[in-house]
Amino acid sequence: MKSDNAFLTHGRDESSRLNIGDIIMHTCSTFALILIILFLLFIGFSAYAQADADHLLAEIPTQTLYLGEKLMIDLKNYGIKYENQVKIPSHDRLTLDFNSESLVLTVSSTQARSHALEAGLYRFTIDYRASSAARWSEATVVVRVRPIQRITFRYFSEDSDKRVSIAGNFNNWSYADHVCEYNKAEKSYEITVGMKPGRYEYKVVVDGEWIMDPANPDTVSNGMGGFNSAMVVEGKTNRPGMFIKQWAEKTDDGDIKLTFRFLSGGKGINPQKIIVMTGNRQLPSDRVQYFPDKKWVSATLPVSLWESERVHGKIRLIGEDTEGFPTKENITLCLNNIPRGKMTGDFRDWYDAILYSLMVDRFANGDSTNNNPIQDHELADQVNFGGGDLDGIAQQVEKGYFERLGVTAIWLSPINQAPDKAYYEFSEPRRKYSGYHGYWPVHPTRIEPRFGGENALKSLVDKAHARGMSVMMDFVSNHVHQEHPWFQEHPEWFGTLELPDGRKNLRLFDEHRLTTWFDEFLPSFDFPASPAAVDSMTDNALWWLENFQLDAFRHDAVKHVPNLFWRELTEKIKARFPKQHIYQIGETYGSHKLISSYINPYQLDAQFDFNLLHTIYSIFLSDGVGFDLLDVALEESLEAYGAIHLMGNLIGNHDKTRFITLIEKTIPPDENEKEWGWDHPVSVTDATSYHKLSTVIALIMTIPGVPVIYYGDEIGMPGAGDPDNRRMMRFEDDELSLGEKRHFDRISQLCHIRRERPALRYGDFLTLHADSLTYAYARVHFDETLLIVLNLNPKSKNLSIPISQLAGDRDPLKFVDLITDETLGSHDGIFSLDIPGYGYRILSVE
Structure with a gap:
């Protein structure tokens, strides 16, 4: 058979020999070819259109519905826009109510049907399409339905004229949500609350005074100089499979x-x-x-x-x-x-990150020519500019400090220009402070001159990137300083300080969550009423990313900024950097529900897990509170944020007393930790405190999430509350004690173990043992299994761990200690080992 090209050549040379059959054959062949091409184009276009439609809706994670409650799914958080079309088919066991004006889907149980909803696993579908698309796409949503417990709180009093409420981490510490009613017969104020199984902290608010629950002897430290009442709500008897x-x-x-x-x-x-x-x-x-x-x-x-x-x-x-x-x-x-981490090796992502948080002004002085402390005799040195700058950080990058430690990302405190004078804090004792910390921005794009300039930031980022490290900037979007040009030129963008009732809108964090001011000179945006402010501030965030090739944002005061702001910011970032994952992590104190409401594909990647941190405080700092409680808190976090997640696991930050100082218990429990630091310099007096600190860091390095090291914790730097927890960093050998050097080596070893072991970043979390002072768990990632054991006994402890679930049909197992190289074995489903006092072991199952 001749090819098409041969046929055409033949036609040109021997046209007189063409006949009608040849013409018909040629025409049919050409027509068939055109049809084939058109069909392939149609298939390709359909596949493209379908793929485009599928990408319209980002992944909706598995949802949790508690019986008797409602589940709200905001489809805007997954990419649906008002111009898109959405259909929700009916379901025989769930009531699905979609609001096309808000794009929020409400899921609840269907009690009126012949079969009431029970605990279990359910599915429903969402049909959707872009306005220009011909075909509908279908998304499957999985809902796990769980029971809920009814808990009654009581406060006994003869006086029936009080206002009593319950505030805790289950209602975002709001004193207005759960107001008690007086029971005359019992002479008590009562309220019954539906609560999910888990661990909770709370206080009773009596006529505005926050007190411990007199009926509950269980208390825990709040990590800020006070205590909360604590309780555990039990779930089903058996652990979930x-x-x-x-x-x-x-x-x-x-x-x-x-x-x-x-x-x-x-x-x-x-x-x-x-x-x-x-x-x-x-x-x-x-x-x-x-x-x-x-x-x-x-x-x-x-x-x-x-x-x-x-x-x-x-x-x-x-x-x-x-x-x-x-x-x-x-x-x-x-x-x-x-x-990831299997078959083709590692993939560097934020799941692999180890964050290092530092205050620019307190880390390293690389250029003394820009030292310029504020001259004010009422301003103490502790809260004045200390000389740290971007060049100092860059020099430590070049010296390999961060690589020796093993961290992968540097989190810079805010670097916007700060005011050139000090201001009185409105609360007692009304001390003067400077903006050395960076959280009082006076300009949207200028870098604080004492920290260097644009070239210093670009140089730092370039040097970090050259060594495979990422750079995160702390971005302040909730407020500005009163000297900021936006407040001067657009006061309508901001909430008002004076309230109609004569009060000042200062730190009313629950009552006016989205507009309250942090201080009289720090106006907060009113974003819901100011679209222009939303547009300007989100564009400002893009400006920093575009001009300095930053890799991530830490967002300040997230819960005081509305969701609409975060959606607009994230949508702009996705459009501007479609092939780059700009990691965004936020700061929110509150319930799992509140925290997770900001975590989705069109808002933030993660937040810091302060609920887990407060449980860690309880375990490591309080007597009588054991690892079994920590295990409950970990399970809560894994269900709330996912079995593998990007939440930040930390043991302290620039707002909290240093963990090693809390361990030492040198601050009397009835003293204010912030005030104590002004007049009582704290130090490390017990060498075992370093071992306790390294054990809690071993915990955050080996559980799901992104571990965060606050600068100085790698050497066990002490410090009471702010500002004593923000001392100047020390690096040189002659500046460090032997205990600090040994502690650095242990933390460096932990960082590198995490970096080298995929199971610690991607693996399943399996609890094997938890009691008051010892904790054993495994991380399993296909053919890599690690066993982690922690001990808070002051002396060495021999622990026998049941490992039948870990071993399956492989018993006996061989374990190799990743720190000492010691090889151990199991016998009859039990693995016994010695754990050092205030210590830990990390073993690989071979």
């Missing part, structure tokens, strides 16, 4: 097959429903298999998927057990269908 990663392999067809092992939460409990999600799509049932004899689950990811459908995010595996309770969710992070 879970799936752990076993292995990943390529099939003969080139697919990726992941195998998981089910660990039962109780005797005879097995999974009866299994759901595997990739994005908003459920993996087809023929791709998921369960092997009941071995309790294995396999999920096969087809290599033939369109590139747009390949898994670049998370694989979520969740089930329902035979008692009707949802299992814990397993999350596997993937890139191009391949599990």
Whole structure:
């Protein structure tokens, strides 16, 4: 048969020999070719259009609905816009109410139907399309339904004319949400609250006075010089079952097959429903298999998927057990269908990060020519500019300090220009302060001259990037200083200081959360009433990213800024940097619900887990509070933020007393920790305090989330409350004690272990043992398993750990200590080892 080209050549040379059959054949061949091309273009366009539609809705994570409550899903947080079309099909067990004006979907139980909703695992779909799209796309949403406990609080009093309320981390410490009613018969103020299983801190507010609950003897330190009442709400008797990663392999067809092992939460409990999600799509049932004899689950990811459908995010595996309770969710992070840290090596992402938080003014003085403290005889040295600058940080980058420590990202305190004079704080004792810390910006784009200038920042970022490190800037969006040109030129952008009732809108954090001022000279934006302010401030954030190649933002006072601001900022960042992950982490104190309301694809990546931090305080600083309580708090965080997440795990920051000083207990419990630091310089007097501090750092280095080191904690720097916790950093050998040097070596070792072991960053979390003073847990990531054991006994402790769930059918197991290289073995499902006093061990299962 001749080719088309040969036929055409023949036609030119021998036109007289063409006949009608040749013409018809040629015409048909050409027409068929055109049809084929058009068909392929249509298929390609359809696939593109479908992929574009699928990308319209970002992944909606597994949702949790508590019986008797409502679940609110704001689709704006996942990319849906008002011009898009959304349809919510009905569901036989859930009531789904979609508000097209707010784009919020409300999910609740359907009690009126013939079968009331029970605890378990449910699914529903969302149909959506772009306004220009012809086809509808479908997203599957998974909802785990859990029971809730009814808890009654009582405050006894003969006086029936008081105003009594309960404020705690379950209601964002709001004294207005849970007001008690007086029971004359019992002579008590009472309120019954629906509470999820977990650990809670609270206080009773009586006529405006915040007191401990007289009926509850359990108390915990709040980490800021005071105490809270504490309680634990119990859940189901058995722990939820879970799936752990076993292995990943390529099939003969080139697919990726992941195998998981089910660990039962109780005797005879097995999974009866299994759901595997990739994005908003459920993996087809023929791709998921369960092997009941071995309790294995396999999920096969087809290599033939369109590139747009390949898994670049998370694989979520969740089930329902035979008692009707949802299992814990397993999350596997993937890139191009391949599990991270497995098969193709590491992928550097923010999941791999170790953050180092520093105050620019207090870290290192690299250029003494810009030293210019404020001249004011009422201004103490502790709160004046201390000489630290960007050049000093850059010099430590070049000296390899951060690499020796093992951190991967530097978090800079705010660097905007600050006022050139000191101001009185409005609260007693009304001391004068300067803006050395950076949180009083007087200009949107100028760098504080005492810190250097634009070239100094660019040089620091370039040097950090050259060494494989990221740079995060602390961005202040809630407020400005009164000298800022935006406040001078656009006062209508800001909330008012004077309230109609004559009070000043100062630190009314609950009553006027989105407009309250932090001080009389720090006006807060009123973003809901000022679209121009939202636009200007979000554009300002982009300006810093574009001009200095920054990699991330830490956002100040997040809960005092409305969600609409964060959505606009994140949407602008996604549009401007479509191929770069600009990590955003925020600061919010409050409930898991409040904190997580800001964490989604169109707001922030994460926030700092202050609830977990406060539990850590309780464990390491209070007598009678054990690791079993910490285990409860960890489980709460994993359910609230995901089994693998980007939340910041910290043990302190620039607002809190140094952890080692809290360990030493040198500040009397009835003293204000901030005030104590002014007149009572604290130091480290007990060498064992370094070991306790390294043990708590070992904890945050080995649990899910991003560990954060506050500058100086790597040497055990002491300090009472602000400003004593912001001392000048020390580096040189002659400035450090032997205890500080040894502590640095231990923290450096922990950082490098985390960097080298994927299981610590991507692995499943499995509790093996938790009592008052010892804690053992595993991190499992396919063929890598690590065992971590912590001991708060002052002396060495021999601990026997049941490892049958860890071993499966592999008993006995061999363990290798990653710090000492010692090899140990298990016997009959038990692993026994010695743990040093106030110490830890990290072992690899070989």
